[in-house]
Structure formats: C-alpha cells, structure tokens
Amino acid sequence: MESFAYVRAGSLAEAAEAFAAHPGARYLGGGTNLVDLMKLGVERPTALVDVTRLPLDRVTELPDGSLRIGALVRNSDLAAHPRVRAGWPALSQALLAGASGQLRNAATTGGNLLQRTRCPYFQDVSKPCNKRRPGSGCGALDGVHRDHAVLGHSEQCIATHPSDMAVALAALDAEVELYGTAGVRRVAAADFHRLPGAHPERDTVIDPGELVTAVVLPAASAGVPSAYRKARDRASYAFALASVAAVLEVADGVVARVGLAFGALAHRPWRARAAEEALRGGAPTRAAFEGAVDLELAAARPLRDNAYKLPLARNLAVDVLSRLVPAEEDA
Template sequence: MKPFAYVRPASLPEAIAAHGGRPGARYLGGGTNLVDLMKLGVERPDTLVDLTRLPLGTVEETADGGLRIGSGVRNSDLAAHPLVRSRYPVIAQALLAGASGQLRNTATTGGNLLQRTRCPYFQDVAKPCNKREPGSGCGARDGVHRDHAVLGHSPQCIATHPSDLAVALAALDAAVELQGPGGSRTVPATDFHRLPGEHPEQDTLAEPGEIITAVLLPPDAAGLPARYRKARDRASYAFALASVAAVLDLGEGRVRRVALAFGGLAHRPWRATTAEELLVGRAPTEDAVQQAVEAELALAQPLRDNAYKVALARNLACEALNTLARGPRP
C-alpha cells in the first residue's frame, strides 16, 4: 500500500486548506468508491481529508419551500427521510434501486455524485484508459463495451456514469452547492457532470479543492408525479444498463411540464430536452410519448455490442411516462 496522510478537519475552511487543491489530495466521505479504487491502484492519494465529522449531514427545508440536502447525508437516511418521500419520491426510488443496504448505510450524497465510472478498463491499471491516464487510449472502444455509452461519447471515452441519484436530480432540476478555495457557488445538476470530449479525466465541473456541501431541490418540483425505472443484469445491487427518471405534470389533459433524464447511456445523466420540447402542450398519448422519446434517442451512436440500449431506454421511458400520464390507480 502506498503511504498517505490522514486529516480529520473540524471545519469546512480547515478541510479546504488541508486539501489545498493539490493533485494528490482526496476528500473522503463514505469511501465506498474511493477505497475500492485505492485497493485497485487506480487512486493513489498522498492525503485523505475526512469530511465525516463536518456538519454536512442534515436535510432542511429552505425558505422558498424546497429542500437542502447536506452532502454528508447517508443514502439510506435520504431514501427514508419523510420530506423526501412525500415531496420528491423519485429520489427515494432511485436510491433504493441502487446499491445494497449496507452500502447505502455508508455512502453519502456528495460521494454518490462524485463516484467514478465502473468501466473495467478504468478499473484495471494494466489496460489503456484515457480517463485514468490521458493519452493512453480507450480500451473499451474496440474491446468489451456492452455496458458502455450510446449518447454523448467521444473517441477518447465511452464510459457511463454509474449514479442513480444523479439521474433523479437531473430530472428534478436540482442544483449542486460547492465550496472551495475560491468561495461558494451553485451549479445546476444537469451541468455538474461533463461529457468526455477531449478530457474524459474531468468528470465534473468541480474545481480542485472544492467540496460538495449540499444538493438543493427546487420547490416547484415538489409533489409532482415522478417515477424512476432501471434495467440491469440482475434484480438487485447492479448498475444500470439503462435507467430513466421522469416527471410529468398535466393540466386539462395536456402536458404542462415534463422532465426526462436517462442514466446508463452517457458519461453523465442525459437530460432528454428534445423529447421534452415535443411533449409540452400536447396530450400525452402513447403515440406522442413514443415519438418524442424516439426523437431523443435518434441522437444515439451505439457501438458494436450495445445497440440494444437504445430500445431498452425507449421502452423504459415510454413505460414511465405512460404510467404517469394514466395517473395513480384508484
């Protein structure tokens, strides 16, 4: 094992100073992803800055009626929180569709958003990977890529982001609150994760040394009908082959508001803006829903072995939207 320093700061400023934006420093939350990558030799930090003692573990109502979720809130606590379950149930659905109960008891909200891809070429230091080692190549492109991206990928990287929570946050128009050496700022959840482009090693817009301090849920999404659906290779504890978070608000039989985000298809949660634009103002018939979803997925560029994801994502999205359009069962 490579030796590393361990720091347990007592405040956010102390944590930010301990990290210092240095390439070898890492923040530690639940450690459910970082520790695994250290064991594999993918991550080799010289300093771990433990955030678990900082006051980041609460869920609070905001003045405008939304929710502020501290980045240290455990996934299991967030999924069970009464305000989340009553106002934003799609968050609970996404979290419960994710990892095992043991992992949810440890994993944090901030860490969930910052987890790295589960691409086997990224996780194997003997394989080429531009995300792990820029310029080394993408082993997955001509290798085993059944689970990889069909949207937004680049010649440099075809990995997908593994978070279920991030997909729900994208559909809810949530925001990510950051604090770092340059002060505090807020970034829309839909923009927080990057597409790979020429720099797949940059997963997010977070600057070196910045800490996710909270996730903000907007009040206008509270209580809207929403649904999370996920397809995976086994019934539990598996990452998404494709997933979808859908929000649908109807008025007089027509779509007043719709949000659709895909997971498992791209380097980040994929907000389906083309489909949304086609549905707003229309009656959500099954034909209209299918046409809108297919228009979105026409942007897909599947590879040799993952074209099945396009049909899988289409079926998930249509099922989710059609279920919401029919309304709750009597």
C-alpha cells in the same frame, strides 16, 4: 502499500486549506468508491482530507419550500426521508435501486455524485484508459463494451456514469452546492457531470479544491408526479443497463411540466431536452411519448455490442411516462 497523509477537517475552511496544501489530495466521506479504487491502484491520493465530522449530515426545508440535503446525508436515510418520499419520489426510488442496504448505510449524497465509472478498463491499471491515464487510449472501444455509452461519447472515452441518484436529480431540476476558496456556488445537477470530449479524465465541473456541500431540491418540482425505473442484469445490486427518471405534470389535458433523464447511456446523466420540448404543451398520449423519445435517441451512436440499449431505454421511458399520466387523462 501506498503512503498518504491524513487530515480530519473541523470546518469547511479547514478542509479546503488542507486540500490545497496537499496536491493530489482527495476528500473522504463514506469512502465506498474511493477506498475500492485505492485498493485497485486506480486512485493514489497524496492525502485524504476526512470531512465526516463537518455539519453536512442534515436535511433542511428552506423558506421557499425547497429541500437542502447535506453532502454527508447517508443514502439510506435520504431514501427513507418522509419529505423526499412524498415530494420527490423519483429520488427515493433511485436511491433504493442502487447498491446494497449495507452500502446505502455508508454511502453519502456527495460521494454518490462523485463516484467514478465502473468501466473495467478504468478499474484495471494494466489496461489502456484515457480517463485514468490521458493519452493511453481507450481499451473499451475495440474491447468489451456491452455496458458502455450510446450517447455523447467520444473517441477518447465511451464510459458511462454509474449513479442512479444523479439521474433522478437531473430530471428533478436539482442543484449541487459547492464550496471552495472562492466561496459558495450552485450548479444545475444536469450540468454537474461532463461529457468526455477530449478530456475524459475530468468527470465534473468542480474546480480544483471545491467540495460538494449539499444538493438542493427545488420547490417547483415538489409534489409533481415523478418516478425512476432501472433495467439491469439481475434483480438487485447491479448497475443499470439503462435507466429513466421522469417528472410529469398534466394540467387541462396537456403536459405543463416535464423532466426526463436517462442513466447508463452516457458519460453523465442524460437530460432529454429534445424529448421534453416535444412533449411540453401537448397531449400526454403514448404516441406522443414514443415520438418524443425517438426524437431524443436519434442522436445516439451505438457501438458494436450495445445497440440493444436503445429499444431498452425507449421502452423504459415510454412506460414510466405513461404511468405518470393521471387516471382521468388515461381513460
């Protein structure tokens, strides 16, 4: 049994102060990932700062038409929210594709963003893992890596990020709101998670002590056709082998707006900037989609056992984009 302190925060300032007072502390929300990692011995926090009593459990429409989602909004509530389902359907679809109903009832928006990789070498403290223990090596490189990264990985780490929700947020141009001792700041969801580089132990761009307080969905993407699709080993309750979130607006026969992000291919949700640039301003044809996705995936570096992810992701992306084309354009 590992001992740790426990603090129930009554305000954001109190949470930040408690975190700073306990080096090695962790914030506790739904706990669906953190508690599991504590049981495995991967996480050994000196203190848990309980933020579940903070007023961060509401979905609020802002004056500019954007939607602010509190960090403690439960995944099941967010997936079922009428404004989300109507305005940003890819987010609702991504949430419903993740975990089980019981876990969605407990998991929070902030916790979903902050969940850690499900790489078995990370979760097994007897195995080398640079993410868990920097400098110990990456057991997956020469080991079992069927589920691992094909884009953006390094010699230090080939793990993938497990969130479905984060992939949709990246494609939708959402922002993540952070609170810390220096105040409030926002970070683009597509830039919130890091590639491993030489420091795979750092999952996100969060500064020490900062707390995720909300996610903001922009008004600009509200009502624009969007969708999320996920390929997995079984029909439910499985992490993605590859996934795609897409946003596509067609006007006057050309692509006026496009957002495309891949999941399970990299250390973070992979925003497909090259593919988007290739599609923008052109006709929304299947051939155009295929060419754009091929351009994006040309940067991939598949490993011994996961090259199958490339045609899988390609077919998913082309299918999702094709289904978003208005019927009159597809005739």
